Amino acid sequence: MALPSARVVRIWALLAVLPTAVWAGFALTQANIQTSLAHGPLIAAHDGVACAQCHKETRGTVRQQVQAQVRYVIGLRETPVDFGYAAVQSDQCLACHARPNERHPIYRFREPRFAEAVRQVEARSCLGCHSEHRPEIVTAQSTLCQACHEDLVVKNDPVDVPHVTLVAQDNWSSCLGCHDFHGNHAFKPPSKLAEALSEPAIWAYFEGGADPYGSPKLYEGKEP
Numbered sequence: 001m002a003l004p005s006a007r008v009v010r011i012w013a014l015l016a017v018l019p020t021a022v023w024a025g026f027a028l029t030q031a032n033i034q035t036s037l038a039h040g041p042l043i044a045a046h047d048g049v050a051c052a053q054c055h056k057e058t059r060g061t062v063r064q065q066v067q068a069q070v071r072y073v074i075g076l077r078e079t080p081v082d083f084g085y086a087a088v089q090s091d092q093c094l095a096c097h098a099r100p101n102e103r104h105p106i107y108r109f110r111e112p113r114f115a116e117a118v119r120q121v122e123a124r125s126c127l128g129c130h131s132e133h134r135p136e137i138v139t140a141q142s143t144l145c146q147a148c149h150e151d152l153v154v155k156n157d158p159v160d161v162p163h164v165t166l167v168a169q170d171n172w173s174s175c176l177g178c179h180d181f182h183g184n185h186a187f188k189p190p191s192k193l194a195e196a197l198s199e200p201a202i203w204a205y206f207e208g209g210a211d212p213y214g215s216p217k218l219y220e221g222k223e224p
Ligand code: HEC
Pocket: 027, 028, 034, 035, 037, 038, 039, 042, 046, 049, 050, 051, 052, 053, 054, 055, 087, 088, 127, 131, 132, 133, 134
């Protein structure tokens, strides 16, 4: 059978992508169908944050985007096109959540020495541990610290069950009981394991419940 001509391929590719482009663009502007297309409502803390704070329009007209997508379909372009709206990026989060005291800044983990760690926990992006449109405020496992702290040594360790012991016992679910991740809470880590926050309290927080580290935060997200 003869291969279809490039022109025929182009027309088909155009027809295939147009509905998605138009639908996605339309849906993001229609309040009543917005949440039906998205996976679910925003987390409570983001009440009032506009869709456009996180979903940025891509550059170029629909026509240019369709042309670029056709090039992708026929193999002249390496990546598919973001139709109308680009994938959400950490930059959008940082616009409201950048803070000078960050203990684990995402850019640090682009260094090659973290290549193995980021295969376990995608620490280079906010979305490696957070999402949106779902009930959880944190999507990572509560044992995530293991990916980077297996060689942990704390000098003059003040903890009654020292860190070397916690690590030897693979007690990775204990860490968040005494340390928040971002270092953004005025929370002093206790030195007795019995005084650590309980695991259920941490899980409830991940699922959208009360913040167990308590107020005040050193930096609050910017008001929408
Ligand atoms: C705080 C940031 C944020 C806000 C505000 C936000 N979104 Fe999202 N949205 C995301 C993230 C992150 C994803 C990708 C994760 C996922 O698939 O759930 C996403 C995914 C989506 C998707 C699925 C398509 C895709 O690109 O994966 C749709 C549709 C969507 N959002 C619509 C909306 C609408 C409509 C609003 C306003 C009511 C909104 N979003 C507000 C962050 C946000």
